[in-house]
Ligand SMILES: Nc1nc2[nH]cc(C(=O)O)c2c(=O)[nH]1
Ligand code: SF4
C-alpha cells in the first residue's frame with residue numbers, strides 16, 4: 163500500500179501538470195504526491211502531508227490538518243493504473259518525503275513499467291533517506307533538496323553527511339536549494355565546497371508561495387547565479403496556477 167496526499171477528501175493527489183521546478187521545468191508530467199515527511203520545514207507549502215492534529219512542530223501557518231481527510235491509502239497497482247491513464251510520459255513522485263515509502267514505490271514503479279514501458283521517473287526528495295535498493299534502479303532523476311537553517315529543522319536531522327556525500331557522487335541527482343535570504347547563499351556555498359557538488363548539478367530556487375514573493379527574490383538570486391555559475395530555477399506552477407493542490 164502507498165499513503166498518498168489528497169486534493170479533496172477521498173481523491174488522491176495524482177494529476178497531470180508541467181514540472182514547475184528544476185532541470186525538467188516546463189515538461190508535461192504526471193505528479194503523485196505521497197503523504198508523510200520526516201522533516202518539518204516552517205515554510206513548507208505541503209504541510210497537509212505531515213502536520214496532522216497533535217503535531218506541534220513549528221510551522222508558519224500553524225495549521226493542523228485532519229489526517230482522515232488528507233491521507234489516502236491505495237494499492238500500488240491502483241496507483242500505477244491511474245498514472246498510466248494520464249497523458250504525460252514522465253512521472254514526478256513528490257510529497258512529503260516519498261523515499262519513506264521506498265519499497266512500496268518500487269512495486270508501483272515496476273507495475274507502471276509493465277503498463278507504460280519507458281516512462282521517465284523523477285523523485286523530489288529532501289535528501290535525508292537512501293533510496294530503497296529495489297527502487298533505485300527504476301529512477302532516472304533525483305531532485306534533492308537539502309534543507310538549510312531557515313527551514314527550522316535541526317541540522318542533524320536535515321543534513322546527513324553520508325547521504326549528502328552519496329547524492330553528490332550520484333550523477334542522477336541534482337541539488338535544489340530553497341533560498342529565502344542572501345545569507346542562505348553562504349550556507350549553500352559551504353555545502354558545495356564540503357561535498358564537492360558540481361555547479362552543473364546545483365540549482366537555487368526562491369522560497370515563495372506567490373508570484374510577487376518569487377519575483378522579488380528571483381531578481382537578486384538570478385544576479386548571484388550569473389556571477390557564481392550556479393543554476394537558477396523558478397517555481398513555474400506558482401506563476402501559472404498559484405499555491406493550490408493538484409497543480
Ligand atoms: N507543477 C508542479 N511542479 C512541481 N515540482 C515539484 C513540486 C513539488 O511539490 O515537489 C511540484 C508541484 O507541486 N507542482
Ligand atoms: S522536507 Fe519538503 S515536505 Fe517535508 S516539511 Fe520540508 S518542504 Fe515540507
Ligand SMILES: [Mg+2]
Nearest residue numbers: 207208256257
Ligand atoms: Mg510543491
